[in-house]
Amino acid sequence: MSQSYNRGLIEDFSRWREFEAGMWAWIFHKFTGWVLIGYLFTHIAVLSTAIPASGAETAVLQAGNDVYTQTIVSLEGLLLVRVLEVGLLSVAVFHMLNGTRLLLVDLGVGLESQDKSFYASLILTGAITVASVPTFIAGAF
């Protein structure tokens, strides 16, 4: 039978001073998870404009004047949206890399070096995000 322990809440004042790598990995994984599920609902809501757009005339679709194309193009035209997309990428990349780390630990690989693999996740996330900035910002200006 599983047993739970009262470790207190992470929100308790100044607890963060005691945190080690594994705790920060846990917090970042939760935070990025919340952002990603929030984004998934927003993403489907925005993409849903394809439903009314599918009733448009072929000529309107070819000209890109339908509600879906117009919604996406106008959103992508905003610099703020492009910056948020870079943020989304970094959040997704961290969640994926740290998730890989968690899957490996579950499989019995790398528990002893879990702090090092957390730092590696952070560094790789930073590198992939920076390398992706030109692609994500292209055409915004």
Next chain:
Amino acid sequence: MAQRYSSFDKGGRMWLLQRVTAAFLLVVLAFHFFLLHFVHHADEVSFLMSAGRMETVSYYSLMVLFLLTATFHGVNGVYNALVNQGLTGTKRTVIKWTLVAASVVLIVQGIRTANAWAGIPLY
């Protein structure tokens, strides 16, 4: 229904599903980002291009599976996080079924959208 022995309890099955969907999402999310930001670019999106991809059965199936696994993984993750923070009793039951309802809405709306692109008259 006849009882049968299984070493999995309910919690164990959800635990495994969370990890199986994680492994699937690692690959498909990377593909999704790569295809829609690096092969195609975000500011070149059009209804006809999206429809062209979704009319392919393999792409449509992959995206529906992507939607199902991402919804399960995300919503189950939220539920786990809340339980971990001490959610119990009636509140836990109410939140659980609210999350299930939200998942159903998300999946139905996602499939309606995919059908609109694919030209499947079910939306």
